[in-house]
Amino acid sequence: xxxxxxxxxxxxxxxxxxxxxxxxxxxxxxxxxxxxxxxxxxxxxxxxxxxxxxxxxxxxxxxxxxxxxxxxxxxxxxxxxxxxxxxxxxxxxxxxxxxxxxxxxxxxxxxxxxxxxxxxxxxxxxxxxxxxxxxxxxxxxxxxxxxxxxxxxxxxxxxxxxxxxxxxxxxxxxxxxxxxxxxxxxxxxxxxxxxxxxxxxxxxxxxxxxxxxxxxxxxxxxxxxxxxxxxxxxxxxxxx
Numbered sequence: 001x002x003x004x005x006x007x008x009x010x011x012x013x014x015x016x017x018x019x020x021x022x023x024x025x026x027x028x029x030x031x032x033x034x035x036x037x038x039x040x041x042x043x044x045x046x047x048x049x050x051x052x053x054x055x056x057x058x059x060x061x062x063x064x065x066x067x068x069x070x071x072x073x074x075x076x077x078x079x080x081x082x083x084x085x086x087x088x089x090x091x092x093x094x095x096x097x098x099x100x101x102x103x104x105x106x107x108x109x110x111x112x113x114x115x116x117x118x119x120x121x122x123x124x125x126x127x128x129x130x131x132x133x134x135x136x137x138x139x140x141x142x143x144x145x146x147x148x149x150x151x152x153x154x155x156x157x158x159x160x161x162x163x164x165x166x167x168x169x170x171x172x173x174x175x176x177x178x179x180x181x182x183x184x185x186x187x188x189x190x191x192x193x194x195x196x197x198x199x200x201x202x203x204x205x206x207x208x209x210x211x212x213x214x215x216x217x218x219x220x221x222x223x224x225x226x227x228x229x230x231x232x233x234x235x236x237x238x239x240x
Contacts (some may be wrong), residue, residue, distance in 0.1 A: 001205075001208070001209045001215055001218065001238040002045055002194075002217030002238070003044065003216070003217065003220060003231065004044070004046050004047065004078075004194065004217050004218065004219045004220065005039040005044050005047055005048070005224055005231065006047075006048045006050065006196075006219050006220065007032055007035055007036055007039075007042075007047060007048070007050070007218075008050045008052050008063070008066050008221065009032055009049065009050065009064055009066065009081075010022070010025060010052040011027065011052055011053065011062075011227070012015070012030075012032075012062060012064075013027050013028075013030050013032065014027070014029040014030075014032040014035045015028065016028065016221050016222045016225055022052065022056065024156055026222075028225045032065050032068070032069055033065070033068045033069045033072045036069045037072055037073065037240070039224075039231065040074065040075050042231045043231060043232065044231065045075055045076075046076055046077070046098075046217070047069070047073070047075065047076075047077045047078075048077070048164075048219045049077050049078070049079045049080075049081075049107060050077055050080050051063070051066065051079070051080070053078070054083075054142055055081035055138070056080040056138060056141055058082060058084050058104075058138070059084065059088070060081075060082045060083075060213060060228075061082065062081075063081055063091075066079055066092075067095060070095060070096040070097060071096070071181075071229060074098075076098035077097055077098060077124060078097065078098055078099040078101060079092050079097045079099075079100055079101065080100070080101025080102070080125070081101075083101065083102055083105065084104065084109070085112065086112065086116065086119075089102075089116045089124075089186075093123060098123070099123050099124065099125050100120075100123065100124055100125070101124075101125045101164060102116060102124060102125070102126065102127060103126075103127030103129055103137060103199045104138055105138050106126055106127065106151065106155070107135055107144060107151060108137065108144060111124075113155075113158070116132050116209040117158045117160060118159075122159055122160075123160035123161055124161060125160065125161050125164055125194070126160050126162070126163040126164070126191075127164050127166070128148050128151065128152060128163050128164065128165045128166070128185070129166045130148040130165070130166070130168065131167075131168040131169060132169070133147055133148055133149075133181065134148065136233060140216060148165070148185070148194060149188055152185065152188055152189055152207055154239050155191075156190045160191050161191070161192070162192035162194055163185070163191055163192070163194070163217070164193075164194040164196055164199075164219065165181075165182060165194070165195060166196040166199065167181055167182070167186045167196075167197040167198065169197075170198030173227060174198070174222060174223060174226070175198050175200070176198050176199070176200055176201075176204050177197060177198045177199055177204055178197065178198065179207055179208075179211075182195055182208065183211055186212060186214050189214060191214075192214060193214055193215055193216060194215075194216050194218065194219060195208045195215065195217070195219070196218070197220045199218055199219075199220045199223060199229070200223045200228055200229060201212065201228065201229055202229065202236070202237040203237075204218075204232055205218060205238050206237050207239035218234075218238070220234060
């Protein structure tokens with residue numbers, strides 16, 4: 001199972017939010033590329049990048065910072081936030097990004113998701129962000145009435161690389177993952193699953209890993225930045 005450090009970019013800086021609240025940010029670095037290099041040197045095999053401004057505004061706002069990160073690394077990255085058209089998908093993938101995450105578009109523009117999967121099979125990830133079991137979009141500023149499990153079911157026939165499931169209530173709260181919800185997603189998903197939200201300690205990693213071989217990895221953010229979880233300890237928990 002992969003341990004995937006997250007780098008969230010807002011106004012060109014590396015930050016972490018609480019439950020996706022743009023007003024509740026903690027700045028960890030003014031140099032996201034240097035932070036990415038640090039995670040690579042410590043053993044990360046994949047990084048998860050999010051353009052927070054882009055997620056809310058609907059178009060990339062931190063592309064220069066993301067491009068700098070991609071150029072500075074030898075490990076792959078996956079990118080989400082503000083990807084709402086094929087031009088953006090193509091620009092990221094042609095620019096060296098391994099996989100692109102579509103979240104809002106998956107709910108609001110099924111045609112885009114289908115075109116992206118057709119043109120770039122196994123390079124598109126479904127970003128499934130849920131609050132109380134229902135899908136949130138637009139940088140988590142808009143709540144839908146669509147159940148996460150229903151949206152996931154509708155994607156069964158697409159050549160997706162996988163699904164990233166984030167429990168918004170747990171994100172940035174250091175209270176552990178929502179294992180029952182994650183277990184349900186794993187049971188229903190016909191593709192690999194990446195867990196996100198609330199991961200705080202090595203025991204959380206082991207609990208997620210125990211959900212079965214369909215779990216591809218776990219995205220970890222605030223716990224790494226705050227020193228609650230050491231990356232080496234997380235990697236060890238994921239491999240044993």
